[in-house]
Amino acid sequence: MTQTVAVLGTGKIGEALLSGMIRAGWRPENLLVTSRRAERAEELRTRYGVESAGNAEAAKSADILILAVKPQDMGTLLDELGPHVAADRLVISAAAGITTAFIEDRLPSGTAVVRVMPNTPVLVDEGMSVLSAGSHATGEHLATTEEIFGGVGKTLRVPESQQDAATALSGSGPAYFYFLVEAMTDAGILLGLPRAQAHDLIVQAAIGAAVMLRDSGEHPVKLREAVTSPAGTTISAIRELENHGVRAALIAALEAARDRSRELASGQG
Numbered sequence: 001m002t003q004t005v006a007v008l009g010t011g012k013i014g015e016a017l018l019s020g021m022i023r024a025g026w027r028p029e030n031l032l033v034t035s036r037r038a039e040r041a042e043e044l045r046t047r048y049g050v051e052s053a054g055n056a057e058a059a060k061s062a063d064i065l066i067l068a069v070k071p072q073d074m075g076t077l078l079d080e081l082g083p084h085v086a087a088d089r090l091v092i093s094a095a096a097g098i099t100t101a102f103i104e105d106r107l108p109s110g111t112a113v114v115r116v117m118p119n120t121p122v123l124v125d126e127g128m129s130v131l132s133a134g135s136h137a138t139g140e141h142l143a144t145t146e147e148i149f150g151g152v153g154k155t156l157r158v159p160e161s162q163q164d165a166a167t168a169l170s171g172s173g174p175a176y177f178y179f180l181v182e183a184m185t186d187a188g189i190l191l192g193l194p195r196a197q198a199h200d201l202i203v204q205a206a207i208g209a210a211v212m213l214r215d216s217g218e219h220p221v222k223l224r225e226a227v228t229s230p231a232g233t234t235i236s237a238i239r240e241l242e243n244h245g246v247r248a249a250l251i252a253a254l255e256a257a258r259d260r261s262r263e264l265a266s267g268q269g
Contacts, residue, residue: 005148008055008077010044013094014068016122020151022048032058059084064092064144064246067103071264073093078106087111090141092148096167097264100134100160112137114145115237117163117171118152127153128170132160139210164265168257176253181206 005021007014010033020026028049035041041052059065059081069077074095085091087108093100093115100113107113113134121127129149133142146155157168181202188198212223228234241247 002030003063003144004030004032004061005066006034006053006058007068008058008081009051009067009069010035010040010072012120012123013118014066015044016127016152017068017094017118017148018044018048018050020122020125023149024147027234032062034058047129051168055080056084059089062089064090066148067091067093067095069095071097074098074102075106078103082106082108085111090114090137090144092116092145096171097164097261099157099265100132100137102265104134104136112138112142115160115163116145116149117167118149119171120174122149122152125152128173129153130163130166130170131155131157132163133157134160164258164261167261168254171261172257176250177206183185189221192223210247 005026007018010018014033018031018033021031029051031050033041033044033047033050034054034055035044044050045052050062053061055077059127065081065085067074067077074093085107085108089111089113091107091113093103093113096117096119098115100115103113103115104111114137115132115134116129118127118129122129127149129152130148131142131145142157146157149155156166181199184202185195185198188201189195193201208224212218213220216223224238228238
């Protein structure tokens with residue numbers, strides 16, 4: 001943790017990584033941030049004790065660059081960084097749909113690039129970050145990236161060819177659960193419960209189910225069957241879900257998300 005890390009683009013994800021690194025033991029004096037707005041940079045300096053810098057300065061001085069800008073801003077940022085990045089730097093991209101090849105083509109030959117797809121639960125240290133190595137990244141580079149993103153949740157290495165699928169499943173995944181909770185809350189109101197009570201019941205059910213999935217090691221089918229009594233309430237509900245094609249709709253939805261990720265990666269904005 002003696003290397004200097006610069007976080008370029010300190011929105012919600014960038015700030016979550018910054019705070020996670022500090023909690024994990026990175027020293028604030030080894031961290032740099034960049035921001036378009038001076039007031040945002042000052043806010044981060046006050047909150048975390050880190051220094052701010054311009055993009056070019058950060059590229060020159062940092063050992064590790066974390067690119068946490070929006071995908072549509074990546075090309076402009078790389079054009080700015082390119083002349084100042086030494087080939088021995090590690091560049092980590094957290095921008096959805098941006099390939100390692102896209103970044104490598106705009107930086108000095110041989111630059112190590114790792115692509116990461118985090119999801120929003122990094123904001124509460126329960127994220128999943130999916131890592132893929134570029135053509136020049138080594139196991140050591142991946143381990144360093146895992147050390148950084150491990151401070152805000154779990155990490156998983158996949159070949160870059162699987163990143164679009166991981167984006168559909170994990171990157172977008174929290175939204176599907178929020179959508180389901182929203183629908184179940186509306187159902188609870190229809191069944192006569194106040195909104196606040198319906199929300200609390202569903203959220204706790206979701207938390208409990210997630211913990212059981214994580215900690216029990218059981219297949220989800222087995223856990224579901226443990227709730228599903230013969231001729232009971234649960235099987236009646238599941239029958240209706242199957243009758244309405246919910247399983248098929250979920251599969252189709254994830255395929256659509258994967259396809260959109262591929263479009264973004266190919267430059268179809």
